[in-house]
Amino acid sequence: MRFSNTDIKALEKNFRTNFVNSLSGFKSANLIGTISNTQKTNLAVFSSVIHVGANPPAMAILVRTATVERNTYSNIKENGYFTVNHIHKDFFRKAHQTSARYPKDVSEFDECGFTAQFTDTLPAPYVKEAAVKIGLKMTEEHIIKFNQTVFIVGEIMEVILDDTLIQKDGYIDIEKANTLTVSGLDSYHTTQRITRLSYAKPFTQPYDLSE
Amino acid sequence: MRFSNTDIKALEKNFRTNFVNSLSGFKSANLIGTISNTQKTNLAVFSSVIHVGANPPAMAILVRTATVERNTYSNIKENGYFTVNHIHKDFFRKAHQTSARYPKDVSEFDECGFTAQFTDTLPAPYVKEAAVKIGLKMTEEHIIKFNQTVFIVGEIMEVILDDTLIQKDGYIDIEKANTLTVSGLDSYHTTQRITRLSYAKPFTQPYDLSE
Numbered sequence: 001m002r003f004s005n006t007d008i009k010a011l012e013k014n015f016r017t018n019f020v021n022s023l024s025g026f027k028s029a030n031l032i033g034t035i036s037n038t039q040k041t042n043l044a045v046f047s048s049v050i051h052v053g054a055n056p057p058a059m060a061i062l063v064r065t066a067t068v069e070r071n072t073y074s075n076i077k078e079n080g081y082f083t084v085n086h087i088h089k090d091f092f093r094k095a096h097q098t099s100a101r102y103p104k105d106v107s108e109f110d111e112c113g114f115t116a117q118f119t120d121t122l123p124a125p126y127v128k129e130a131a132v133k134i135g136l137k138m139t140e141e142h143i144i145k146f147n148q149t150v151f152i153v154g155e156i157m158e159v160i161l162d163d164t165l166i167q168k169d170g171y172i173d174i175e176k177a178n179t180l181t182v183s184g185l186d187s188y189h190t191t192q193r194i195t196r197l198s199y200a201k202p203f204t205q206p207y208d209l210s211e
Numbered sequence: 212m213r214f215s216n217t218d219i220k221a222l223e224k225n226f227r228t229n230f231v232n233s234l235s236g237f238k239s240a241n242l243i244g245t246i247s248n249t250q251k252t253n254l255a256v257f258s259s260v261i262h263v264g265a266n267p268p269a270m271a272i273l274v275r276t277a278t279v280e281r282n283t284y285s286n287i288k289e290n291g292y293f294t295v296n297h298i299h300k301d302f303f304r305k306a307h308q309t310s311a312r313y314p315k316d317v318s319e320f321d322e323c324g325f326t327a328q329f330t331d332t333l334p335a336p337y338v339k340e341a342a343v344k345i346g347l348k349m350t351e352e353h354i355i356k357f358n359q360t361v362f363i364v365g366e367i368m369e370v371i372l373d374d375t376l377i378q379k380d381g382y383i384d385i386e387k388a389n390t391l392t393v394s395g396l397d398s399y400h401t402t403q404r405i406t407r408l409s410y411a412k413p414f415t416q417p418y419d420l421s422e
Contacts, residue, residue, distance in 0.1 A: 001374035004332070005367060008268045015381030020265035022383035023345050023370065025239030025297055026392035026402065027262070048261050050273060051238070053358040054231035057219045060355075060362075062261060062271070086236055093408065093417060100411035111414075121215070134234050142353040144271075146364050147264040151271075153357050156216060159234065163212035170226030171395045172233035180405070181237035181392050184382045186420065187407045191237065191392060191400035197304065198397070200311035203322075206304060209397065 022184040029087040029180045029188065031095055032061065033109075033116070033125040034075030041116050041125045042071045043108035045098050047182045049084055057156035059084060059136060062149050068101050076152060080138045081122045085130035089178040092188050121158045131177040133160040171196070233395040240298040240391045240399065242306055243272065244320075244327070244336040245286035252327050252336045253282045254319035256309050258393045260295055268367035270295060270347060273360050279312050287363060291349045292333045296341035300389040303399045332369045342388040344371040382407070 008016060027047035034042045046069070052058040061084075063073045076082050087095045091114075098108040109116045109125065116125035119135070126133040136154030143150055165173050181189050196209040219227060238258035245253045257280070263269040272295075274284045287293050298306045302325075309319040320327045320336065327336035330346070337344040347365030354361055376384050392400050407420040 001372060001377075002330075003370040005268070005369070008367065008370065009266065011381065013266070016268075017265045018381035019377070019383060020268045020367070021262055022381075022385060023268075023343065023367070024260050024262040024270050024295070025241055025385065025390055026237055028236030028238065030236055049235050050259050050261055051232055051235040052273065052355065052360060053275075054228045055220065055224070056358070057216070057227075057231045057234075058357055059235050060273075062263065064264075084235070089405070092405070096408045096417050097411050100413045100415075102413045106413075119213075132234065139357045140355070142355075142362065144263065144351070144353075144364055146269055146350045146366065147267070149263060151353065151362055153355055155357065156219060156231070156234070158216070159214040159219065161212060166212075166230070170222065170229035170233075171398065172230060174233060174236065174394050175398075175400060179236055181400075181402060183385050183402075184407075186409070187382065187386075188405045189386060189392075189402035190405060191394075191402050194300070194303070194391070194399045194401060196395070196398045197307045200308050202311045202313045202317075204311075206307050 018184055026181045026183055029182045031085045031087060031098065031127050032072050033083040033085060033127060034072050035124055036075050037078045040105065041107045041109050042075055043098050043114060044069055044072045045095050052153055058153060059134065059156060060151055060153045062151050064149050068099060071104060073150060076138055079123050081124040082136055082154060083124045083126045084134040084136065085127035086132040086174065086177060086179040088131060089180060089190060091129055092180055119158060126160065131162050131165065132172065132174065132179065229395055237392045237394055240393045242296045242298060242309065242338050243283050244294040244296060244338060245283050246335055247286050248289045251316065252318045252320050253286055254309050254325060255280055255283045256306050263364055269364060270345065270367060271362055271364045273362050275360055279310060282315060284361060287349055290334050292335040293347055293365060294335045294337045295345040295347065296338035297343040297385065297388060297390040299342060300391060300401060302340055303391050330369060337371065342373050342376065343385065343390065
């Protein structure tokens with residue numbers, strides 16, 4: 001079946017939202033923690049966190065400033081820091097609930113049942129319940145002219161995680177942590193590893209890595 | 212266990228690469244198809260494809276111009292088009308192999324065993340074997356100052372997919388298509404849906420959506 005750009009634009013709004021959100025493939029499932037200058041914490045589910053680079057270590061998020069994500073954006077703009085916290089199987093329903101449009105003076109930590117955890121490294125709240133937590137400092141932002149979303153790059157200032165998840169070669173077994181993945185707007189999935197593959201070289205075949 | 216920014220920078224190079232690449236969570240698994248002005252096709256595995264917006268429909272990729280991804284980048288710069296093709300369980304080993312540093316005159320389509328498929332809509336090759344194919348036109352690029360990667364936004368000009376994957380509300384069942392997800396640099400995973408959750412509203416709980 002084929003859909004042109006015109007076909008997609010002509011789809012019913014909710015149908016189109018579900019359809020296009022499914023196209024990019026599986027997404028990361030994270031909670032972004034921030035705090036305002038008046039010390040109000042905010043927590044929001046994001047599926048747009050991506051890896052940017054390992055050295056220096058960096059990640060990025062794409063923020064929709066016209067939605068509930070605007071509180072996240074305004075807090076990052078105020079103090080420059082945010083946390084990324086993995087969403088696990090045991091609390092994904094509570095994590096999804098952070099996407100509701102709560103009044104600005106309500107903290108999703110309290111309302112959705114998460115514990116804010118601070119360190120001396122940065123002024124942004126971690127989710128205590130997450131097995132993998134990353135603290136970031138915004139280094140730059142790019143406004144996407146196409147639809148006014150904002151791509152925010154952050155340098156990784158701190159990582160807090162269960163050390164039992166780290167394998168000998170540095171790979172973190174996020175499946176063992178029951179980190180979930182998202183498809184579309186609202187579908188949550190566990191994963192099952194097939195294998196890790198060796199670094200690919202021309203004119204040969206990759207082999208399975210053993211732990 | 213806690214790692215500071217300084218701790219991460221002091222890690223052994225391969226350890227750090229595996230470690231930091233695991234932090235963002237599960238990633239999309241796609242093959243990007245492009246063609247040069249001299250009609251040489253190129254195919255490369257990417258885990259950085261993300262959703263940008265549904266209306267108008269758009270996706271983006273983050274490209275490392277200093278690696279094998281540079282052929283993808285130069286082709287997109289030449290003619291402005293690229294395709295995104297889901298990686299499924301039955302061909303992920305071949306897909307991984309596209310990350311090898313083949314000489315520029317070698318097509319990964321031929322070398323790794325994929326079939327290039329063209330439509331009249333755009334000058335970029337689809338992967339015939341993929342159940343979900345998206346054709347995009349670059350609308351803008353942003354150079355990330357932090358590490359000289361490039362964030363490329365594309366408007367969706369065409370979608371080709373098995374219509375049996377589309378649910379009544381527009382959601383595409385990419386798990387049914389055996390689309391995989393990636394963690395770290397090299398770990399491939401199938402998924403198992405827990406549930407789809409309803410749109411969240413304040414002071415209530417989300418419920419499970421039935422198909």
